Amino acid sequence: MLHDIVRDFGHLTLGTRLRRVGEMLQANTQQIMQAHGVDLPAAHYPFLAALDRNGALSVGELADVIGITQPGATRTIGQLAEAGFVEIAASETDQRRKQVTLTESGEKLVAFAKENIWPGVEAAVRDMCTGLEGSFLDQLAAIEDGLKKHPLIERYNSKNEPPSDRKQT
Amino acid sequence: MLHDIVRDFGHLTLGTRLRRVGEMLQANTQQIMQAHGVDLPAAHYPFLAALDRNGALSVGELADVIGITQPGATRTIGQLAEAGFVEIAASETDQRRKQVTLTESGEKLVAFAKENIWPGVEAAVRDMCTGLEGSFLDQLAAIEDGLKKHPLIERYNSKNEPPSDRKQT
DNA sequence: ACACATTACATAACAGGTTATATATCGCGT
DNA sequence: ACGCGATATATAACCTGTTATGTAATGTGT
Numbered sequence: 001m002l003h004d005i006v007r008d009f010g011h012l013t014l015g016t017r018l019r020r021v022g023e024m025l026q027a028n029t030q031q032i033m034q035a036h037g038v039d040l041p042a043a044h045y046p047f048l049a050a051l052d053r054n055g056a057l058s059v060g061e062l063a064d065v066i067g068i069t070q071p072g073a074t075r076t077i078g079q080l081a082e083a084g085f086v087e088i089a090a091s092e093t094d095q096r097r098k099q100v101t102l103t104e105s106g107e108k109l110v111a112f113a114k115e116n117i118w119p120g121v122e123a124a125v126r127d128m129c130t131g132l133e134g135s136f137l138d139q140l141a142a143i144e145d146g147l148k149k150h151p152l153i154e155r156y157n158s159k160n161e162p163p164s165d166r167k168q169t
Numbered sequence: 170m171l172h173d174i175v176r177d178f179g180h181l182t183l184g185t186r187l188r189r190v191g192e193m194l195q196a197n198t199q200q201i202m203q204a205h206g207v208d209l210p211a212a213h214y215p216f217l218a219a220l221d222r223n224g225a226l227s228v229g230e231l232a233d234v235i236g237i238t239q240p241g242a243t244r245t246i247g248q249l250a251e252a253g254f255v256e257i258a259a260s261e262t263d264q265r266r267k268q269v270t271l272t273e274s275g276e277k278l279v280a281f282a283k284e285n286i287w288p289g290v291e292a293a294v295r296d297m298c299t300g301l302e303g304s305f306l307d308q309l310a311a312i313e314d315g316l317k318k319h320p321l322i323e324r325y326n327s328k329n330e331p332p333s334d335r336k337q338t
Numbered sequence: 339a340c341a342c343a344t345t346a347c348a349t350a351a352c353a354g355g356t357t358a359t360a361t362a363t364c365g366c367g368t
Numbered sequence: 369a370c371g372c373g374a375t376a377t378a379t380a381a382c383c384t385g386t387t388a389t390g391t392a393a394t395g396t397g398t
Contacts, residue, residue, distance in 0.1 A: 003234065011294035012287055013215055015194030016354095018187045019385095020236060023355060025184030026384090043384055046182055050174045059347060065174045067189060072385055074348060096346040096393050118181055125180035129305050136298050136312070139305045185384095188355095192385060195354090212354055228377060241355055243378060265363050265376040 011137070021144055028152035029121055035153065036117050038109065040083070045113070047076055048085065048102065052110040056101045058091070085109060124155040176310065183306070190313055197321035198290055204322065205286050207278065213249055214282070216242075217271065220255065221279045225270045227260070254278060293324040 026042040033040065046066045051057060057065065063073035077100055080086045085106035091097035102110065128146050132139040176186065195211040202209065215235045220226060226234065232242035246269055249255045254275035260266035271279065297315050301308040 009215070009218065009291075011298065012291045014294050014298075015191045015198055016212060016215060017191070017236075018194065019191030019355075022184045022186070022188030022191055023384090025187065027356075029184055041383065043185060046174060046178070046185060049178065053174065060345090065172065067173055067176075068384085069386065070347070071349080071387085076384085078348095094346085094394075098347070122179065122181045125183050129180060129183075132305050136301050136305075136308045139308070143305070188385080192354090196386080210353065229375090237354085238356065239377070240357085240379080245354080247378095263364070263376080267377070 014137075017140065017144075021140065021147070024147055025125070025152070028147070031151075032121055032124075032153050032156050033113070033117060038113065038117070040085075040109075041079075044076060044080055044085075047073075047080060048106060048110050048113075051086065051100065051102045051106070052114070056099045058097045058099060060097075062100060080106070120156050120159060121152070123159055124152050127155050127159075128152070176313075179306065186309065186313075190309065190316070193316055194294070194321070197316070200320075201290055201293075201322050201325050202282070202286060207282065207286070209252070209254075209278075210248075213245060213254075216245055216249060217254065217275060217279050217282075220269060220271045220275070221283070225268045227266045227268060229266075231269060249275070289325050289328060290321070292328055293321045296324050296328075297321070 029045075030040075030042040033042075033045075047062060050062060050065045054061075054065070059073050059077060060070055062077065063070045066073065077086060077088065081088050085103060087101050087103050089099050089101070091099050128143060128150075132142055134142075174182075176182075198214075199209075199211040202211075202214075216231060219231060219234045223230075223234070228242050228246060229239055231246065232239045235242065246255060246257065250257050254272060256270050256272050258268050258270070260268050297312060297319075301311055303311075
């Protein structure tokens with residue numbers, strides 16, 4: 001069998017590797033959400049969480065809080081608005097700013113996720129991270145292996161009731 | 170000041186966070202290469218390294234070795250071929266397979282990087298990872314902070330001669 | 339008060355990954 | 369030898385981030 005060259009290269013290819021694991025985790029998280037009937041790209045959740053925590057925020061503030069660049073925030077906010085989860089309004093005091101707020105639908109979504117899904121996801125990821133030892137590279141390798149062996153949704157399901165679809169109110 | 174919500178959320182947003190750090194590292198690495206006159210997207214280097222190590226490989230083998238999906242490999246290989254660093258030839262025994270090999274230009278590039286750049290990059294990343302302690306999340310936070318404070322190229326330059334442009338042979 | 343830099347957001351093009359699916363060749367069973 | 373599943377690659381569409389740059393509104397110095 002061929003080697004995993006990215007892993008072999010150690011620190012040299014750490015960037016590629018972190019990115020790869022991150023993408024895998026995002027996909028896993030999205031899968032869990034979907035199993036609950038919530039169908040939204042994984043990267044949208046930090047926006048909803050930030051608005052839930054902080055109330056109305058401008059585009060730039062959201063980018064800051066979430067740690068991405070402003071154009072990325074602009075796009076995601078646009079998609080969330082199109083999906084009806086947030087509202088975008090021009091600030092009254094400064095016509096350049098856009099105030100972003102959760103709609104009622106968005107608030108309901110966050111409430112549901114906060115109550116029923118996110119704690120389980122957090123627990124599943126924490127489960128995967130417990131017992132890790134050694135250097136950062138060692139721990140990362142353990143996570144890669146652990147995630148391949150037991151995907152997040154498996155860890156999630158083993159700790160939770162089988163999900164009940166939120167759409168069937 | 171507003172919080173970094175992705176970090177606050179702990180394990181819940183680990184995916185987004187890993188991805189973010191990975192992208193930063195890739196960008197840093199690319200920057201160092203560029204300072205040496207080598208202008209190639211960061212994700213292309215694992216391909217060159219794999220071909221250098223293993224000799225000719227098929228598209229699927231490259232995807233395996235590097236740990237990405239086959240369509241991703243197909244695209245990157247196409248770009249490398251266009252840049253003249255690899256050659257794509259149909260296998261003689263199996264018309265479905267494409268054998269990918271380094272061109273002379275590709276071999277020179279790898280030789281130069283292996284000799285003059287990659288060791289320094291590896292050392293810079295290792296430098297950033299030394300002395301890390303605590304949980305995976307703690308170490309990740311330390312890396313985020315360390316990278317923001319001292320980008321890779323700074324660590325690299327402090328340990329190496331100022332780069333000499335390889336093009337001016 | 340007006341010129342001009344600064345700020346906030348939008349837009350465009352790209353990087354680097356993904357899934358889903360099409361296409362062509364191979365190889366195997368009957 | 370022929371049909372058909374399996375395999376190798378390609379293509380298309382998408383996600384999520386990035387730079388670089390444009391545009392409109394704001395504020396500031398003279």
